[in-house]
Amino acid sequence: MNSGRWMRWVWPAVPIVGALVVTSLLLVAFGAAPLEAFQAMYDGAFGDQSKTLSVLAFWIPLLLASTGLLITFRAGLWNIGIEGQIVMGAIAASWVALSLNAPAVILIPLEILAAMLAGGLWAGLSAVLKTRGKVHEIFSGLALNSIAIIFTNYLISGPWQPPEGGTFRGTAPFQPNALLPLYENSRFSPLSLVLAIIAFILVVIALQGTFWGLKLKAIGQNLRSAFLLGVSSEREMILAMVFCGALAGLGGAVRTLSWFDSLRQSISGGIGFMALLVVMLSNYRIFLVPPIAFFFSMVLNGSITLQLRTQLHSSLGGILTELMVLFVILFGDWTKLGFSRKKEDDG
């Protein structure tokens, strides 16, 4: 009995350590010293103020997307379409930035609203395809992701191409009024942090403290029983997706209005998929999400310095985080590995 409880505390660290070990082995195979590499990553993240601020700036959209995914995962949905929702949010914000001329006090709220609306609707589309059309959200998500990216490319190379001609990289920089106010010379927008915190708190309250959150939990666990208890699954699923999409869209707006200053080709930078990994790694525990997202941001930003300093490809950061998630998924549940004494006896 004692070993059981001990295991439950210690075991979660094993996959994480395992990932670190495998990554280190990878580094050694490339003739690099693991400690040096990790040090480079750390310096890359926190070496000086501007770097730390970059970590913060990257963290915000990731946190927003992850927060949104907490809602959809709670409802048992695989919202792979989050990438597209981020992109559509960015597009909507860009549209406001490029179409209107107004002081920042008006522009910025409008951009935020537009972004949340666009992201929400894009997610809602996936949701309706699922509830009415029985199309699995993974596939509608994939399709809508691609369509959103194609749409971005179309806009950048077409109606929104910069006056000097399209390089297919991005639109011309937006008017200063449209951009989020940044802290000093960094890409970090304190406003976005405030918004992210508010969003996170709201989601925590919604999931833990409201009746709606409880309904989602029931749907995610047992659709049939939830139905018999009186929960209308269609409506709740759609709402869950829409709210997630809105948060993702907001993340897209933050990306395009602070990290960048224009709409770019890969505006989301893979943040949507990363957010899925964050939530998976946290094992769907709400309060682990912000620190894990921060960890991801740290690793990914640090990897850029890693590349500069050690000539090792920056994808190492991604490898580390992805190995962690893989090992946690495969080996995180130690009861399924055959160590436990529980006999699976179903009759």
Add this chain to the structure above:
Amino acid sequence: MQIELRNIRKYFGPVKANDGIDLTFEGGKIYGLLGENGAGKSTLMKILSGYQPQDAGEILFDGQLQNFSSPADALEKGIGMLYQDPLDVPAFSVKDNYLLGRDRRFVLNYQVASQELEEMTGRFNFQLDLQTTIDNLSLGERQQLELARLLVGGAQVLILDEPTTGISTEQKEVLFGSMRKLAREEGKTLILVSHKLEEVQELCDHAMVLQKGKLVGENEVPCSNETLVEMMFGRIPERSERPDAKFGDTVLELVDVQVPTYRLTIKNINLSIQKGEIFGLAGLEGSGQRLLLQACAGLLHPDHGKIMLSGQDVSGWSYHRMQNAGVGYAAAGRLEEGLVAGLTLEEHVELAKPKHSFFINRKELYKETETKIEQFQVVGSPVTKADELSGGNQQRLLFALLRDNLKLILLEHPTRGLDVRSANWIWEQLYLRREAGTAIIFMSADLDELFERSDRIAVFSGGVMSRILETKETSVDEIGHLIGGQA
């Protein structure tokens, strides 16, 4: 070939599905295997056909010990089982389905398949479209194909599990004709697992009755139905005096209702239930009672006839609308269709409330749940998860979740798996409801319960509802007959 089963035992946890069964089957005869649900018939046959291994005991063919590793292995040795839902592949074509696992030949030989199938269908007068896919066939046709496959596969012994549920009368005649032919002309052994006494009388030579995992009786057939009924259901229960209740206005009325599903269609249902009445539905699993309950709950809808709740036509109303109109429903599968395994008791209580506030007041909810726990004597705390409760407590929880002041409560097997004390207590709660004017319709496999608790009873058999009986004026025998399929 002579089949002998010696001291077969199979346990599922504490449940003794087969508790030391000895049976012998001779070639050339048709046997009927009877028993209530949970008597152990299916388990025994699954063991005999190789689908699952026994925990103890032996199977002997002509005195030789047998050990089956799989149903395919058993078929090779001569035993095949036709399941109620045939184990075929709906997406496959008829020929592909026939050829699956048939031999080791690499390339599929459709000509051979056609030949063999045509020969089989000719022999037994099956009318089958061999060019189509399995999911285009009716249940009866799928059965015929499975039968053909088993025979070609070398089955000397055929087990048929409730084969006549869901097939047409013509198909039944064809099936019975083929069974007789196989036994009389080809010397094969047939075992018919059924609860339809009439069919057993019509077809079988010998009947065996299982009850609670043991063999309780055997008889040559045809015999009197009473003999069989008594073996199946045991002693006639003591009839307790139930207080006469006052009934109110009609709360539920079914007029000429027909509810179609893939497997079964219930027809010509005419029913009128009054406030405060307790109405029992008897019959064995799959006979249609469940469909009736689901139709009254709005989970299924009739394609003919009307359902009226307090005078209003609710035939097409959705389940949630019925819920809000005062209809409560508790399914038999507690964790599959009623409770959410990972949610706590207080979360269930919150979900089941008719009116909700936006925010959950945890403190109040805790107290409310505690009250309910006390009221319904659930062993658990508000933060215990539903799957951590015992079966009896899960049932109590389901009850606790029913709303107040309901017009109609629909229950599937309300006391299944409960000890006597819990069952009694549940019924006390139901009596309280009934005094307040709620009508109750419930289905049960326990004849004692039906007798003791219902004001009136109807029996379902093969999708047909019998005439409605006043409990005071009927007997176990009559019920047993009706269950066996005699109107």
Add this chain to the structure above:
Amino acid sequence: MDSSPLILTLASIVLASTPLIIAVCGEIITERSGIVNLSLDGSMLMAAMMGFIVALETGSIWFGFLAGMAVGALFAFIVAFGSIRLRQSQFAIGFVLTLLGDDLSAFLGQNYTRIPGPMVTHYPIPVLKDIPIIGPIFFNQDIVVYFAFILVAITWFWLFRTQPGLRLRSAGDRPEAGFARGVNINFQRYLYTIVGGALVGLAGASYSLNIKIGWSEGITRGLGWIALAIVIFGGWSPIRGMFGALLFGATKALATYLQRTFPEVSVVAFNAIPWVLMILVLLLVGSDFTERLVTIAPKSLQKPLQRLLRISPPQALGSTFVED
């Protein structure tokens, strides 16, 4: 002169579609056994990288292909093992592997970017290549292309005309029935997931060794997702999958052509067509539109139409099977 621009374009479409065709066949096999291998995109990237590097270092194209197949098989094995033995979500595992494959291939291949490497030799088939129109398009290619089409035929034959194919399909359509007939369901799933994965790896390697010679970060990115989509809207059938892949290649070529002729009109929209198609087809599958369509059609056409339009997924796709 049979090298008109149209002919050449069509030939290049056939060539460019080859990796997709091979990957689609592989994933069809996997999904028919009941497992969804969501790691396709990452697998193909890893295979493209490994294939190229091994071919470069060993000087042999064939070792390169073998390496690609090994990588694809490994990724697929992880999905199968994690799903069957460890009972975790196929989707989750496949998804992480996709991202991991992307990053890992970028990392491991970092010293090999933009290096010229060995390529599959051109191998026009004598006699056949001189058939007007069809000849230059289909028979003036290389061995990988021929393999792709032969693979489609073999896959079709295996799935629908052989006993092993029946067993495979039973694992994905109704495992209980397969079990009753003596099929070892989990073995089928392991086997065909690995085989399918190897084919996916082959497809990835064929990209870096045959289409876009050499390795650079993310060269096959997106192809895996598209292959997954084609499997669905090709109805889990290799022949329709082949047409789907060709169609995809054609729309891409069409887009490039239109872009050149009408530079003002942004025809990037053409790239969206396969995706819109996929959603539409999935909607069709979910509804009973196809059934209604078949009932409207003339009697004689009904059966063949039904077989043609059968787009339903293997019923047991994505679920676990536990023997008694």
